[in-house]
Amino acid sequence: MTCSRSLKALLYLLLACLAPSAAAARPTPVPTLRHMPATGLVLDQGWTYRPGDDPRWALPATATAADARQWQPINPGLSPRRLPQVPRAGIGWLRLRFRVAPALRGQALTLGIFQYAASEVYFNGRLLRRYGTLGPNPRQVLPYWPDGQPIELRLGEGAEQVLAIRLAQWPPFFVFSDFFVPFLLQARLDGVPQLMQNFQHEATYKTADMLLFGAFLLLSMLHLAFYLYNTAQRANLYFAFYTLAQACSFCCTGFLDEVRRMDVRLAVDILSYVALQTGGILAVRALYSLFGVRRGLIYYGLWAANGISLLLLTFSNRLSWYPTVGFMVLVTAEQLRLTLGALRQTKRAAGIIAAGFGLALLLLLTFGYLARFQPQVLGRELLSIPVHTLLTFPAFLSPVLAISLFLARRFAIDSRLLTIKLAQVRRLSAQTSAQQQEKQELLARQNETLEQLVQQRTAALQLSLTNLQNAQHQLIQAEKMASLGELTAGIAHEIQNPLNFVTNFADVAMELLKELKEGPLLALAGQEKQGATALVEELTEDLDRITYHGRRADGIVKGMLQHSRAGRGERQPTDLNALADEFLRLAYHGLRAKHPDFNATLTTRFDQGLGRITVSAQELGRVLLNLFNNAFYAVQQRQKLAQPGYRPEVCVTTQRQPDGRVAIRVRDNGLGIPAAVRQKIFQPFFTTKPPGEGTGLGLSLSYDIVTKGHGGTLTVATQEGDYTEFTVSLPTENEQFQALTFSV
Structure with a gap:
């Protein structure tokens, strides 16, 4: 029970009938144990x-x-x-x-x-x-x-x-x-000495199985690499599959005695014989491809015999080794037929394969003779290696190595031929390259002439396109501002009606309070008169505030109507300091009208030498109003956090820069803009305000007005939790014309 099943599989296949049975080799047991035999x-x-x-x-x-x-x-x-x-x-x-x-x-x-x-x-x-x-x-x-x-x-x-x-x-x-x-x-x-000897024999068999497993696996990878290098030589692929199947068989038998679960052991044992027999057919398939022989009934018959012999070997009760012996005889016969046929066709290199088969057959016959007539010789050691290992190890490898040498020789010949062909291709390529270079030089000269003509035509077309783009841009801006003016006028008219209603009713209420104060209120006496008088005075003050802010709102509406009736986007020399101050106050009082408890410090640093700048006051006012509203909103939100020592502040600065451009900076000490949304603030409909407090169009429209309408830039610098500063940079009149030319 210490010998490897893979050795039984291939070494006793043809010699099973010659080798003595295990029962005959066992020592005869006796009913009385008088002494312990040396062999157990x-x-x-x-x-x-x-x-x-x-x-x-x-x-x-x-x-x-x-x-x-x-x-x-x-x-x-x-x-x-x-x-x-x-x-x-x-x-x-x-x-x-x-x-x-x-x-x-x-x-x-x-x-x-x-x-x-x-x-x-x-x-x-x-x-x-x-x-x-x-x-x-x-x-x-x-x-x-x-x-x-x-x-x-x-x-x-x-x-x-x-x-x-x-x-x-x-x-x-x-x-x-x-x-x-x-x-x-x-x-x-x-006894203990015999037990140690058994362990040594077992280790020898396992070592042989593992060496064969490693050798076959190495050959499999080698021939797979040959196939990947030259896929036209399919014999390498089939031989790689054959050696891989043999490696699988020896791996199963090498580790078989390490498996203790009998169901797994039985499956591994059966798998080893499936890989062993299937590998034989794959070797035949490799020889078919190697010698250029067409597959026929014999090849497909071997596949059928493989399946039948495996079924009989696994489930038949009486045939034992004979199905596998018969199958391996058929496989060996077919391999010899293919090799001899190649020799008859003057394929001298096929002698390498024939020599491998001959050496394997000689070693197998020698092993069979010793197993039948001198079994004690197989157990001896030569150079510390058992004789049976010296006979069986080369018997397994000689056919495989012979085929590998044959394929390696063909691979070397093919590589040499490819090298020669590659040299020829390089010479032809050099000649073709010289001809192509002459053609390329001729084409280059022609292309240069054509390029000059194209550039002249392109310059003329570019000038025409530039003029058309300028006209188109002016038309688009005029249409936008016209539409915006109509929308503003409509909104202003709609606001003025309810505003007049509120103002008129406030005046009527004031007159009624005055009559109440001069009439029925005098009829009251004592403490009731004092309380009623206080209420009337407080109500009178509230109505005064309503009237004041109503008139202020009426002025704002009239201003909106005036702006809507203005030049509708036409550029005029404008005092940017006055424009910025006007819209700063407008935004601040507009927020205080909604939130009377809000207060902020307004700081202005206007460059008095700024002069008048040619801009669209109406459009730039919208930009400033959006920036101011955002600034006041930011400081108001930070004020709600009730941080100790915090005072809301909005600072507006105008400055003429050294390069001649004009900069308007709006800085607040509010919450700042988070880094995650900093790149999105100029996108349409993007807003960080809660629903109902912002449309997401203010900064987007402002960016378009500054960059496309005036050829300037709108940038932001911010520190989350500290400040935010928007900078509007406007070019001079000549720079505006050039920027508008290439921005459409």
């Missing part, structure tokens, strides 16, 4: 079986003659399908009674268990080990592969010893063939 002892005879579950059956005292008649003889080394006395469900007991010579009594041995079940191992009534999970319900049974892990077995002082095993079978084992489930249970006794 397989406990494969003398076993009895009894279905049911009684813990007392593990005790030596129950092993009486009357009890022995209820136990059936059994050979647990057979597969579960060949043991009709073992039920597919439920728990049963295996028991082995043997005698021990006096010289061995009290000594310690090692017991190794190999099983396809779940079990508990008892010796002389003492539980030694539990493998897996047992239960009367088949769904509760979890089989376990102990892999012969050594169990210390100390022989008793009595002459008779009892080894009892309580086990439960896993029903799926009855479905698979004897090849994958070859026995129910095997037990082996070993």
